[in-house]
Amino acid sequence: MENINIMVKNAAKWSVLTEIVVKIISPISNMILARMLSPEVFGVVATVIMITSFTDLFTDAGFQKYIIQRKFKNDSEEDLCINVAFWTNLIISVLLWFSILIFSDQIAFIVGNNGLGNVISLYSSVLILTSFSSIQMAIYRKTLNFRVLSLIKITAKLIPFFVTIPLVLMGFSFWALIIGDIVGELLNVILLTALSKWKPKFKYSFQKLFEMFSFCGWTLMEAVSGWLVTNIGIFIIGLFFNNYYLGIYKASTTTVIQIVSILTASTTYVLFSSLAALQNDPNAFNKMFLNFQKYVGLLSIPLGVGIFVFRDTVTYILLGSNWGEATLLIGLWGLIFSESVIFADFGAMILLAKGKPRYIFVSNLIQILLVVLCLLWSSRHGFTPLVYITCLVRLQLPIMQMFWATRITRINGKTIIRNIAPYIFASLIMGATGLLLIYFKTNFILNLFYIVICITIYFSILFLIPSTRKVIYMFVNKFKDSLIL
Structure with a gap:
């Protein structure tokens, strides 16, 4: 147990450090691109990425999560399963790529971008690249070796400055975004393959493939349903x-995801790998989850409230003055998505670590049904009603994911609420103060000052509570440790 705690600490250190660096780089590149390109350009790219991200689900087929979650009998079985996963991924990705090339014009017509079949054909080449990198990433995550993944991710995030932005300046429009993404994936493959100790071997076993699909089948269905949850709104x-x-919808949701992912990207896979290692020790498993929820909730809960209260400022800083219609969606989506981290995302990690992806699939199916029905109705009444409905429906996922998770772990729901109750209380006081300040007088400079006041109020309240004061001290110490490489 002590060894796993050290590994989790090191994994979290590198993961958090990466997200801090990435969240310095990504917003800068996005702010530049949002001011250079129109919402229509982002709309075109959104549909292209939607298609390739869907087909990419089948190239992975759930093998990455299988490798992380599975307890192998010995190194020989592990190596065989990894090779089966790698070659299966590659074969599926090649077949899907050729299928997209053949039907690219028809696909472009279906998604509302008639005449852009060549764009879809080019971008779908990332399927081949991700099939190479997916298994390598799983190996690093299983061993909680996030150091290499962190360095590669930081390097890839620099691509916009060296490829995308120069191409935009040369007049390549949406082609700049497409080419930039492809170059980033290619760099991922080169670095992962060069640095990894594991190299593909010509090994294969259909028997192992069938055994793996007993888990991967449900994981694939969970992944497909998760893709639909994310992209069905874009399609409608x-x-x-x-x-x-x-473009407004895609840029808004992407902006929020980028802000919140400093918490999700730096914790969810670390949590999944950690819980998978502890899946046979219920007490340690539950303690690990509650600790993660406590530390991440310290930041995610006030973050969501802050994005909602200061949505005008967030939109202006990250997207510019031409994105006024994105303000409402950024505020509401930020509020709900931030709070979903410690419920929907962490609940899903519990279910995957326990080998229960079918529960996530059921939750996603219900979400898809609700989204389709509500969006079809609200789309007749304009974009603003659609925004409200989209955000309201999203509440179903955290409620249901955490319901399944508590049933499986037997963690009492009251325990989970008590674990984060002080953060909820302090965030409500902080949010009410922010709304009051904005009501009397607001402008960009004043809002920045108000944000500082609200942050001060939030942590001041927590310092008055002995239990949360201790958590803050521990959090600060862990953050200092993360800076010591």
């Missing part, structure tokens, strides 16, 4: 609205 908006509103 693409049908009923023009590329301008599609």
